[in-house]
Amino acid sequence: MWDYVVERRDEILFSSFQHASLVIQSVALATLIALGVAVLVYRSARASSLASSTTAIALTIPSFALLGLLLAWTGFGVTPSVIAVTFYATLPILRNAVVGLSGVDRATVESARGIGMSRSATLLRVELPLAWPVVLAGIRVSTQMVMGIAAVAAYVLGPGLGGFIFSGLSRLGGANAVYSTLTGTIFVVVIALLVDLALVGVGRLTIPRGIRA
Numbered sequence: 001m002w003d004y005v006v007e008r009r010d011e012i013l014f015s016s017f018q019h020a021s022l023v024i025q026s027v028a029l030a031t032l033i034a035l036g037v038a039v040l041v042y043r044s045a046r047a048s049s050l051a052s053s054t055t056a057i058a059l060t061i062p063s064f065a066l067l068g069l070l071l072a073w074t075g076f077g078v079t080p081s082v083i084a085v086t087f088y089a090t091l092p093i094l095r096n097a098v099v100g101l102s103g104v105d106r107a108t109v110e111s112a113r114g115i116g117m118s119r120s121a122t123l124l125r126v127e128l129p130l131a132w133p134v135v136l137a138g139i140r141v142s143t144q145m146v147m148g149i150a151a152v153a154a155y156v157l158g159p160g161l162g163g164f165i166f167s168g169l170s171r172l173g174g175a176n177a178v179y180s181t182l183t184g185t186i187f188v189v190v191i192a193l194l195v196d197l198a199l200v201g202v203g204r205l206t207i208p209r210g211i212r213a
Contacts, residue, residue, distance in 0.1 A: 004179040012164070012183060019160030020191050022150050023089075026082055027143050030089035035135070038097035039123065048098050055091040063088065063152045071156055081150070081158030088149050089142045096138025100131030133207050140199050147192040151184065161188050 005012060041047035063084060070080035104127045112122045154162025164184030168177045 001179045001182060004176055005183055008183075012161075012187060015159070015161050015163060015184075016187050016191060019147075019150055019162075019188065020195065022078075022081060022085060022153070022158070022160055023143060023146055023191075024195065026085035026146065026150075027089045027093075027139060029082075030086050030142065031093055031135075031139060033086070034090050034093035034097050034138075035128075037094055038101055042098050042101035048102055051098055052095055055095045059088070059091050063149045064155060067153065067156050076157040078159060080156045081153035081160075084153060085146050085150050089146045092142040092145065093135065093138040096141075097131065097135045100134030100138075101127055103134070104130045129208065133203070136199065136203050136207070140196055143195055143199065144192055147188055147195075151188055161191075 037051065041051050066084050066087065067080055070083055074080045074083065108126060108130070109122055112126045113119070117125065150158070150160050151162035151165055153160060154166045161184040164180045164187075168179070168181030168184070171177045172181075
């Protein structure tokens with residue numbers, strides 16, 4: 001297997017970069033979407049419950065089925081991959097964002113309003129910073145989850161390491177089939193670990209020491 005990896009190192013590195021790029025950009029977009037929706041619904045118990053229920057139901061949609069449905073509108077390539085990965089990445093982040101914002105101590109919020117802070121200033125300077133550890137936990141879970149979904153995106157000719165996995169599985173018993181599948185799988189795991197380590201670093205830089213778990 002080592003010889004297989006060495007012979008294809010440039011292709012593997014490029015696919016690894018594509019995989020990481022697809023996941024990171026999709027998770028970043030998903031974070032913006034999730035935070036936007038959470039800010040709209042967290043003050044309402046009914047809307048928060050609806051958002052949580054919707055995310056739970058949406059997570060049951062098989063990724064193969066969603067990618068297949070997207071083909072009818074987007075065709076093959078990057079577009080359906082980004083839509084699918086962003087869709088699944090949004091769900092855990094949205095749930096955590098709603099929980100985090102709803103869990104901020106109301107007394108703290110009222111104190112901020114009492115000293116003259118506007119609602120938007122209170123949200124940006126008090127509620128979001130206090131909710132950020134919970135949101136970041138959702139981002140970490142989401143990132144690990146969509147690493148595998150990004151590999152499935154090879155089904156629609158999306159970028160990343162899924163091509164190695166699908167190529168190997170499609171010709172099991174042939175030359176290097178197992179090596180191809182293992183290479184794709186192992187490098188997905190390695191990227192997942194590296195990205196999660198980076199997110200831990202982000203947490204140390206962005207979460208105030210006083211509210212770290």
